[in-house]
Amino acid sequence: MKNIILTTLNARYSHSSLGLRYLLANLKELKNEAEILEFVINSSVQTIAEQILEKKPKIIGIAVYIWNAFDIGELVRIIKKVSPQTIVVLGGPEVSFQPLRVNFDMADYIVCGEGEVSFYNLCRELLDGNCTQPRTIHSPKVDLESIVLPYDDYTDFDIKNRHIYVENARGCPFECEFCLSSIETKMRYLDINVFLDELEKLWIRGARNFKFIDRTFNIKISYAKAILNYFLAKQEDYFLHFEVIPDNFPEELRDLIKQFKPGCLQLEVGIQTLNLDVAREIHRNLKIDKIKDNLKFLSTQTHAHMHIDLIIGLPSETIESFGKNLNQLYTLSTGEIQVGILKKLSGTTLDRHDKVYGMVYNDSPPYDILQNDLIDFSMMQKMKRFARFWDIVYNSGNFQKTTALLFEDGKVYENFYDLSIWLYKRSESTYKISLDRMAEFLFEYMLPKHDEELLANTILQDVMKVGGRKIPPFFKKIIPQNYDFAQKEVSKANKRQIVRQENE
Template sequence: MKNIILTTLNARYSHTSLALRYLYANLKELKENAKILEFVINSSNQTIAEQILEHKPKIVGIAVYIWNATDVAELVQTIKKVSPETIVVLGGPEVSYKPLRVNFDMADYIITGEGEVSFYNLCKDILNGNCKEPRVINSPKVDLENIILPYDDYTDFDIKNRHIYVEMARGCPFECEFCLSSIDTKMRYLSIEVFLEQIDKLWQRGARNFKFIDRTFNIKISYAKAILNYFLEKEEEYFLHFEVIPDNFPEELRELIKKFKAGSLQLEVGIQTLNLDVAKEIHRNLRIDKIKDNLKFLSQETHAHMHIDLIIGLPSETIESFGKNLDLLYTLSTGEIQVGILKKLSGTTLDRHDKVYGMVYSDLPPYDILKNDLISFEQMQEMKRFARFWDIVYNSGNFQKTTALLFENGKVFENFYDLSKWLYRRSESTYKISLDRMAEFLFEYMSAKFDKEKIANIILEDVMKVGGRKIPPFLKKIIPENYDFAQKDVSKANKRQELRKE
């Protein structure tokens, strides 16, 4: 039995919740009667409720995010119907800002903001039987130097099997209107000595997979250098993920990044748009020349694998403008280009554009845009399918030579837009398309534009570049019998980026 259960539904099994571990670490004398239970979205909510309630908790704290909000609402209903005496406390970004677009009325308490201190105080009052807190508790920002850090509460199982999430700071100095981080523009840092001490403890326990959740890892160069130097001293294999701003890579940082081996460093680069007028509309500062230079450097002089973000549906951004962004990014970088759909999150100031640009969003998570005055609902649906097929075909790394041929005339967006519409007509789906089936679709589509044997050979090179794959049956009918099928093995960790450099 445990008095307090801390839980959430992660997007994937490999993920861990840093927020739950912060709450757990700061429960003080209540910690010995608390337990963390993590689940995965799209699981049976009744089974989750069963596993929570078998501990007979008096309090259940649930972290709520955009990806699990609907599941959490159902989970809360189940818990309260089965065990109405159990106190349910919600926290996290999805309940911290109004309007709440998912019904959480059955929850007993909601903590908005940073809950490390407030959650402990609430639990103590409830367990002591003298709680006088309001249902919605507005929690102030905590002092990072005065709370207990959560890293000792990653289990050995977590370290061996899951991503280890860490943060050296909170806040973001920028004011991009689509992002919740813009609400907290004041940066708060841990002491770099304290932070590296925690990283080293995790390293000594065997952690090798670190994902930094800081929104702007490279904003404070002295901290970035200290962290990169720490890992460069290690001889073992490891994987690091950082979110970076694209225009702040001074020479001293470049020299360090160049030293990382392939497969060890991943950078999530927030571009969103390269249209200066659109960027101005959403309060995003762009230094285009710096961005171009840095992307070129990262692509040509480092082994860093990049995820570069572009958004469809920003206020005043047309499809044609988005297409120009994509065409330009393709020439600047060998990284994956993550095509995202604009979402209106509660707490952001995006709603000020609603009337001006006719912005219409779904009322259900993830609150994605449905249409605006510049992009119709039908076009937006096409663009959502474009994004899905782009991920399957281009970002997967499975068809590098094929897409290079498709884009050889420089019309990246135009050509892939046409392909994506054809793929949807042909497949009537954007999911559960196998590698062999997609290869056959690409052959069918591109055979109308290129020599059949040429495209067959290129698709075969793509499909067979990872050892152990079998030749798709449709290609056996086309490729000459004396074709040399021996292909070099390319490791999964870095195949996407390395192949683009060939």
């Protein structure tokens, strides 16, 4: 039995909560009375409540995020109904800023902001029976040099089965209005030698899958170089994920990135828009020439796999402007282009555009835009399906040769928009479409404009590049019986990334 249970619902089983481990690490004398229990969204909330309450905790601390807010709201209600004496404390970005758009009224306490110190103080007072804290606790920023780091609290099971999340800095120097990170423009860094020591301890324990949550990994070049050099010195395989700004890759950083082998390095590159007028409207600083040069460098001279972010629905951005952005990015990079839908998060200043541009958002998570003065509701719905099909067809890496054929005239947005409209009418769904079924759909859609055998062979080269696959039954009627495909073994760990790179 534990007095304190720390819990959350992660988006995937392979994810782990760095925030919970920070809380656990900083509980001081209460640490032995605490335990982390992690679950996954879309699990039975009643079963989750059952497993938590089996521990008979006095305090339950729950981390709330945009993806789990609804489930957490239900979880709180169930816990308080069946065990009203149990104290529920909420924290995390979804409850740190007003307005709260999910009902958390049954929670006993809400910790806003960084909770490493505040949560400990609250638990100590609650367990001592003399709590004087208000229901809503506003936590000040912590000193990264004075709090206990959380990395020893990753278990051996975590290291073997999950991504290990790490951070060397908090804050972001930019003021992009759609992003919560823009609230804190002052950067705070952990001493680089202390951080590298923590990485080494994790490495010795067997950690090989690291996700850095720093918002701008390459903003401080000396620290970025030290971290990259640390991993380049390792002889074993590993996987690293960094969020980077697209305009800051000096030669000294380029020289290091070029040395990483395929499958080792993944970069999330925030573009959002290439329209300078739109960027200025949301306080986003774009250096277009540098962005183009760096994307070309990363695509042609490195093995880094890229996730490049574009957003639909930004204030003052038309569909035509978004289409130009997509067409241009396709020519600049071979990486995945993550097509996202604008969300209005509590705490950001995005709401200042609501009246000017007629911005209308969903009041429930994920708070996505429904329409604005330039994109009506019907068109926004079409673009949400566009984004979903784009992920299935293009970003998956399953149809690289096929999409190259589809986009051969350079009209990436226009051609894929038409395809997405057709796909939705044909499938009546954006989910649970098998690889074989999508291959058949693509063949059916593209056949009027392409030679039958060429098209079939192109699609089959995509489908059959994963070793051990069988030719989809539909295509057996079209291709020669003796058609030979080179079988390739693809690592399960980073299949999506490696499949893409083999096509480049």
